[in-house]
Amino acid sequence: MTSLVLTMTELLRYRGAIGQWSWMLHRLSGLGVVLFLTLHVIDTSWAVFYPDLYVHAIAAYQSPLFTIGEFALVAAVVYHALNGIRVAVIDNRPRLWKYQQRAAYIVLGLTVLILIPTFILMFGHVLNFYGSGAPTLSLIEVLTAQAPFVAGFAVAIIAAILFSLVFGLIAGNRKDVSVGKGTGSRLERFWWSFMRVSGVLIVPLVFGHLAMVHLIQGVFDITAANFTVVGTDLVNQTGTAVEFVAQRWNYQIFGAVAIWRLYDIALLSLAVIHGFNGLRYVLTDYTMSSPVLRRASIYLCVIGAVILLVLGAGALLGTIDQSAIEIATHAAENLHR
Amino acid sequence: MDVTFRIRRFNPEIPGKNKPYWQEFHLTDVEETDRVLELMHRIKWEQDGTLTLRRACAHGVCGSDAMRINGVNRLACKVLARDVGNRIQVEPLIGLPVLKDLVVDMEPFFANYRAVMPYFINDSPVPADGRERRQSQEDREKFDDTTKCILCAACTTSCPSYWANGQYVGPAAIVQAHRFIFDSRDEGAQERLEVLGEPNGVWRCRTIYNCTPACPRGIQVTRAIGEVKLAIRSGSPEGIIEESVGPVASSNS
Ligand code: HEM
Ligand code: SF4
Ligand code: FES
Numbered sequence: 001m002t003s004l005v006l007t008m009t010e011l012l013r014y015r016g017a018i019g020q021w022s023w024m025l026h027r028l029s030g031l032g033v034v035l036f037l038t039l040h041v042i043d044t045s046w047a048v049f050y051p052d053l054y055v056h057a058i059a060a061y062q063s064p065l066f067t068i069g070e071f072a073l074v075a076a077v078v079y080h081a082l083n084g085i086r087v088a089v090i091d092n093r094p095r096l097w098k099y100q101q102r103a104a105y106i107v108l109g110l111t112v113l114i115l116i117p118t119f120i121l122m123f124g125h126v127l128n129f130y131g132s133g134a135p136t137l138s139l140i141e142v143l144t145a146q147a148p149f150v151a152g153f154a155v156a157i158i159a160a161i162l163f164s165l166v167f168g169l170i171a172g173n174r175k176d177v178s179v180g181k182g183t184g185s186r187l188e189r190f191w192w193s194f195m196r197v198s199g200v201l202i203v204p205l206v207f208g209h210l211a212m213v214h215l216i217q218g219v220f221d222i223t224a225a226n227f228t229v230v231g232t233d234l235v236n237q238t239g240t241a242v243e244f245v246a247q248r249w250n251y252q253i254f255g256a257v258a259i260w261r262l263y264d265i266a267l268l269s270l271a272v273i274h275g276f277n278g279l280r281y282v283l284t285d286y287t288m289s290s291p292v293l294r295r296a297s298i299y300l301c302v303i304g305a306v307i308l309l310v311l312g313a314g315a316l317l318g319t320i321d322q323s324a325i326e327i328a329t330h331a332a333e334n335l336h337r
Numbered sequence: 338m339d340v341t342f343r344i345r346r347f348n349p350e351i352p353g354k355n356k357p358y359w360q361e362f363h364l365t366d367v368e369e370t371d372r373v374l375e376l377m378h379r380i381k382w383e384q385d386g387t388l389t390l391r392r393a394c395a396h397g398v399c400g401s402d403a404m405r406i407n408g409v410n411r412l413a414c415k416v417l418a419r420d421v422g423n424r425i426q427v428e429p430l431i432g433l434p435v436l437k438d439l440v441v442d443m444e445p446f447f448a449n450y451r452a453v454m455p456y457f458i459n460d461s462p463v464p465a466d467g468r469e470r471r472q473s474q475e476d477r478e479k480f481d482d483t484t485k486c487i488l489c490a491a492c493t494t495s496c497p498s499y500w501a502n503g504q505y506v507g508p509a510a511i512v513q514a515h516r517f518i519f520d521s522r523d524e525g526a527q528e529r530l531e532v533l534g535e536p537n538g539v540w541r542c543r544t545i546y547n548c549t550p551a552c553p554r555g556i557q558v559t560r561a562i563g564e565v566k567l568a569i570r571s572g573s574p575e576g577i578i579e580e581s582v583g584p585v586a587s588s589n590s
Binding site for chain 2 (some may be wrong): 003004006007010011013014015016017019020022023087090091092094095097100101177178179180181182183184185188189191192193281284285286288289
């Protein structure tokens, strides 16, 4: 904890060059995206497991709080992706260090350049929706709907700390983590490469995903009736979020390839593993002096990643049948009563 | 010109001064070309003999007087008054325990330095002619840059990863290891790569680049760290450095 406070205050006080701000933005944007990814994967799995809850989740996405969050999310992803490419490239060619400052400014500039038209398009959807006078959930309703997540995070954190305490009791707490033991960690070496490779692979996937459901179609069109679902030639007849997901996942090319299921599986696994290993980097940076918290940080990231992968894969391999769409239609009708 | 110093002070032995606090000093008749170290001597000699700092050579050679001057790590003996203007703020390095005023405990820093085996390792018999182990000029150039380090700790204590986690081996130790890992005559590269491949070795570096401009010797610190990472990834220092650093830089900032 003291190390987190020291790092934050001295980061603001140390007059380093742009690199330290790039790093801070990269870290904050990465953490923000992990947080949203967690909500989003759990929410989306409900399309299969609890259709009525999914209708509520999408209704929350179509409220002012999440609309503001959506802009922040898109900005975070764009910055993180571009800066991630900068880091990955220079890490592979250290002698390019002379260009890193210029690259950092280019990353900022490109982020703004990409965000301007993006935000204009998104803003078009926002105006359309809120201008149409469509009913939205109140802030209180949206916030209370997030309460289970907060509770879930608390449970996961407590579980991680308990596991860590138990592990400490059984196997002892190794306090000395200084270097000099003489055996390198194959795992850390793997993760270092994985972060860079997965990051670059995520770029086209996540940009495609954002383009489809934030720009072209927009979060608000997910619940528009008789709308052709983005990336397919199928129509969302009921205008329920559940049918939207069903049509996307049902769409097949070459007769049998469920292209969007494969796409989502690739994005899910890469983003979850990249994001939670990133979270582990961040948490272990600041908990190194406490064996219990350091282990707990690792457990927390493993717990989080496993839950998301299992839920996400379960949903992506599941089926959404007609009865689910009926439940959703019913839930949507009662939403704004 | 006149100069105002704002210095971060701390004296564990004196009640009232055992919490860090700021103190201001004013100096007149300062030449533009005076070095910050000289000015601090003037404060110590003319105004307050209790001001405590470390220095030895006063010429950028020994690495004793790294401190944070106007927000960034510098050697007080290499910064001129005209480089920093007439308001000069001086603080101890971040991340190492402060012993008194600007003097920090360097032991954790040197412990990390020792961990990378910063000495020549070669157990094979000496060459038949009994003279030197030969090395081409190109091979010598590969680690020329990292031979220049004076262990001042400016780089290590400029690194946010090191502030967060004092167990991180830190830039300086990696620079010192680089000097031997990429030396074609040395045979300890594998052992050093193992040490630096530990969880608190090179992997804690997040390519932030605070260390490179902090180095008073103009060493391309982050580049050296990057080369060590690539050597660990490929399992050997062979073929990692295709192009050596080239003309000596005096500063990267
Ligand atoms: C869009 C393409 C992306 C690229 C190119 C990318 C690239 C990177 C790179 C190079 C790192 C540095 C790792 C290190 O310092 O060792 C990183 C860290 C991180 N990434 Fe990504 N990433 C991307 C997407 C994501 C996504 C979708 C998430 C969230 C789910 C995410 C979360 C994180 C986190 C939390 C970190 C750790 C930050 C830190 O250690 O300071 N990234 N990313
Ligand atoms: S690399 Fe430069 S900044 Fe770091 S300890 Fe050596 S001389 Fe000082
Ligand atoms: S006093 Fe020796 S380097 Fe400054």
